Structure formats: C-alpha cells, structure tokens
Amino acid sequence: MAAEARAEARAEARTPRSAQRTWLWGALLALPTAWMVTFFVFAMAIVVLLSFGRTTNDGFPAFATSTANYRALWNDVYLELFVRSLLYALATVVIAVLIAYPVAYAIALHGGRYKNALIAAIVVPFFASYLIRMYAWKALLSDDGLVNSGLRKTGLSDGVTFLNTPWAVIGGLVYGFVVFMILPIYASLERLDVSLIEAGKDLYHGPVRTFFAVTLPATRAGLYGGVLLVFLPALGDFVSAQLLGGANTFMLGNLVQQQFNEGQNWPLGSALTVALMAALTVLMVVYLRATSTEAREA
C-alpha cells in the first residue's frame, strides 16, 4: 500500500519533467526531420515526378504527365539486366556471409582485449573511397599486375584473367560491402551469452551441431540485417561493373547512370530508379516479414 502510494507520488512528480523531455525530443528531431524532408523526401519527389517527364529538344529534362518512360521499361534487355544484377547481388551476399561470419565470430569470441583494435582494422580501410579501392584492385589484378606477376614468378600459373569478368564484379561488390555484413553479425555475437554455447555443447555434442542449433539462431538478427545492408547497395551498384567489369557485365546501376549521362534521358533514368526502388521495397518487405515471423517463432 505504502509502496504503491510512493510510486504514484513519484509518477506525479515526474509528469512535468517528462513533458519537458517530450518537448526537447521534438526540438531535437526538428533538424534531422528538416534535413530528411529537404534532401531525401524532396529529392525523391523530384525523381518520381521526373519519371513522368520528358526531355526537351534542347536536352533539358522537363516535368510532364507521360507514362512513356514506364512503358519503355517493358523491354527484354532491361529484364535481362535485372536478372543479371539480381544474381550478382545474391552471389555477393552469399560470399559476404561466408567471409563475414567467421571474421565476426573470431573477433567477438576470441578477440579478447584486441577486439576493438581488430574491428577498427576492418573498418578503417573503408574510410578510403570505394572508387579508390576499386582502382587498387585493378592495379593488383590486371594481366601484368602484382598478383599475376607473383603467380608467374612462382610458376603456379602463367597468368589468370581476373579483371573484366563477372567474378571480378562480384569480388568488387563483396569487397565494397562486406563490412556491412561483418558489423551487424559482430554486434549480435557480442551480445551472445557464451554460456549458451557451452550449454549447447553439453546438449548437442560437437561444435558443428552447437553452431547450427545455438549460435546461428541466436545471431540471426545480425545476419538478416547484414544481408539487407549488402544486398540493397550491391543490386544498385555501378562502380564495380564499370571499373572491374567486362563486355558482358553491364548492371542496372550502369543503365541508370548511362541515362543520366550520355543517354540524355533523365526521365527514363528516373523511371528506372523508381521501378528499381519499388522492386527492392517489395523484396525487402517480403524478406522482413519472413524473417520477423521466423524470429518470433524461434
């Protein structure tokens, strides 16, 4: 009884302060909201509006109410590009998981006091621009590059064509985005209670079964987040295909870029962008629903 009264009194006393806090939160939100509205919502609105636009005879994009750009999307070539980009992005995700999970696991569970240093070592290279790192790849992997001269010197091979292949593009995408897979998986492994793994070992015997029965389900959220963070940018990327790709690795991102540049067709580029975003949104919603249901069941 007395405890309840005290709690009530405390709650009352807190009211004015919590109102103040709400006001403060509102004020703090104003700036980011304004920023998002101006640079995200407004910019997106222009893209959406322009996707119904046309190009004037002087080459300027202009607003209009034409659906021609969307009708132009029903084209075998674009469909083929979409499928290709999808396959590249999926391959990127699979490879990124295979690389990221062991790395994150080793750091989170065996990093000891070097944990933070190791994570920093992974993140710091990503401060260098993606573009610069792609150029570095070109220098390393070209026909007369460091890797191939090494192979020739050691007699392992007389040269491998790395560059300008689909695998070079996928490799570039993996390298470009793998950090977004490592970090969320690392975060969820960090939170994992190690005693669970020990209990799992008692229950299931063997590290493999324990991993699939305990560790992996427990870190599912991080894994799902990483998949999304890698898949989405990989699907829309054009830098890797442009710099590392060959004659047959053109991706959707390159197509969009081309419309905004040489193609002199911003409205078509905008329609492509909107369509790609719509497709990604659908994929993302399906994925999120599937994974959240699964997470709830688990």
Added chain:
Amino acid sequence: MTPHPRLGAARPSRRGFLTGGLAASFALSSCAYIRDDVAVDAPLPPSAKAEIDGDLVYFNWADYLAPRVIKGFQEEYGVKVIESNFDSMEGMYAKIAAGNQYDIVFPIAKWVVKLRREGKLRAIDPAQLTNADQVFYSGSYFNEPWYDAGSRVSVPFTVYKTGIGWRTDKVSSMTGSWHDLWNEEAAGHIFTLDDQDEALAMAALTLGYDVNTAKPSELEEMKKLLISQKDLLRAYSSDDINDMTSGDAWVHHMWSGDFLYLRNGLANNPTKFDFEAPVEGVPINSDTYAIPTNAQHPGTAMVFIDYLLRPENAIKNMKYLYYPFPVRDALPAFADLAKDVPACNVEVSDLENENVFRLLPTDEVQRRAAVWTEVKAS
C-alpha cells in the same frame, strides 16, 4: 557523348581519376536545371578588352594544362588562378547553366555550339589578342570552324583524333582498318571506348555511314556489328592508358593524345606500342577556350588566352598533354613529338573531313543511346 571518360582516368590519365563521372553528374540536379524554355540564338554579349580585371576563375578538366604554364601566368601578371574542375561536359554545362560564374572554360566543339546558341558565351575579339595570328592566320581552318561561325566565341585549344593503339609485341596482323578491333589474334584483349559517340562512330565508319547517324536502319546495322565484337572484346573502357600499361589491352580503341602520352611519356619500351588512324576515316574533335557571359573577370580571361597562344606556352602544354595545339609556330614541335607515330598528328585535311561530333536533337541522341544501351546490355 564526348570523347572524355565518364568515370576513371584517361585523357590523359593524369587527369584526376578519383573524381569520376558520378559525383558531378548526380550532383547537378538543381531545380534551375529542370526547365523548359531556353533562349536560342541570343545576340552575342560583347568582347572584353584584354586587360587584367581581377583573379582568374578557371574551370577545366583536372590537370589539363601544364602546371608551370599556369604558375607562369600568375607570376607574370600578379593574379591568382582559382581552379575548379569538371569531369564531364554535361557537368560543366550544368554548372554554367545553374549560374556559377567562371572566367574561362574549355568546352569541346559541339558544346560551343550549344553554349553559343543559348547566349552563354561572350564574344572574343581577336583584335584584342596579340597572338591571335597564331591560330587565325590566313588559310587557317579555325577562321571558320564548323562549331563556331566566324570563330566569334571560341579560340582553338587542342585537336585530336580517335584511332586504334596496339601492342606490337603481341599482335602482328594489323591491317589499318577499324576491322582490327575484331582481330582474332587479340581475342580477349580488345577494348572499345566506353563512350556512346565514339563507339557508334567506330561502327558507323566501319560501315561507311556518317558518324552522327540516327537513321534507324543504319543504327540497327551498327548495333549488330558492335554486338558481333563482344565475343572478342575484353571490356568497354575509356581508361585507355591504364588498360594498355596493365597488359590487359593488346588492341585498344583510343584517343591519339592518350596514345602518345602512353608511348612517349610512360612506356619503358616505346616500340612495343603503335597507333593507327583507320583508313575508313576517324573522328576528329577539338577543345576550345571560351569565356562565359557571366564571367566576372573577362579581361583577365582574355589576357590568359593570349598568354596560352604564345608558341612557347603552347609547346610546354603540348609536351605535358601530348595533344597537338593548332598554334602555328608550335606545330613543328608537335610534329617532332609525334615523329615516330605520325598517325597521332592531326592534319588540316583531317580537320576538313566531316567526321565531327555534332550537336544532335534530343530524339536522335536518345535513339543512339538506346542502341548503345542494347549493345552494352546484350
């Protein structure tokens, strides 16, 4: 669209490769750019006098004049050169159209047509330039260039052609034709420029069509021809210099100045590289100096142009860029620079051919773009 690379290095590769076509082209979507009516054929704003009237706001490709020439100008005239760069003609145009103020810009020929038509360039009176006779002498092609009637708003800067560079130690069966880009001996090591105008022009010339063609039947043939190349092709790339030095390319569709820089400026063994200007004809293009209408210091810009036209400065720039400058007393120096690969030089007869990239109406550009997209995507 232009012979300049979208993303990545190339003409010459010293030009800052990090900027890439991406940043600029996506950053330019200011609302001012999206509009319908554009003034055409406006009367020309009058020429400025060649008198220093402030620091020079300079807008060019990165690394596209010899630094010591720019430094010399600052020292001689006691002004600063405030440099900013573009990485595509589209980016340059968009910034000017958005009202940014520059004193001197360096448009490629067909962009002079566009800027002049829209009244965005100031007249340049040759009488103001003490070295005008270096480019506008009697009989000079540039008295009446195709892109600027009467040379009213532009002064020629460089000229260049597009041809084929190849590795003499890897390929022995070159024929002097554009068909060399289908040379089976170099299968898997052939590169075509990743450039709509250049790639389509190469196909058009191979088939005997106009480089600017937008005829559906001709475009269809060109498309088939370009697609037939893909089995032999390594990639589409405008990074021609690096593709050659890295060993990836044995046969590269490339720009003359890039080739000369590669051969004379970079290669350990220059004789490993050669260049040809295919017999079917080659695209010719020109860069120019121009002064925007809203320039704040057009007088300094006039003095700067005059300074660049001095033969000794043209020679310094040529030895840096490896592109020929049509400056009369500097021509022998370029001939000397290109003496082992005369195909890299641009003769008056080259200029007078019709293989120039013209400013096309939007529907034609888009039709050509659709073909180029299909080629790259198929």
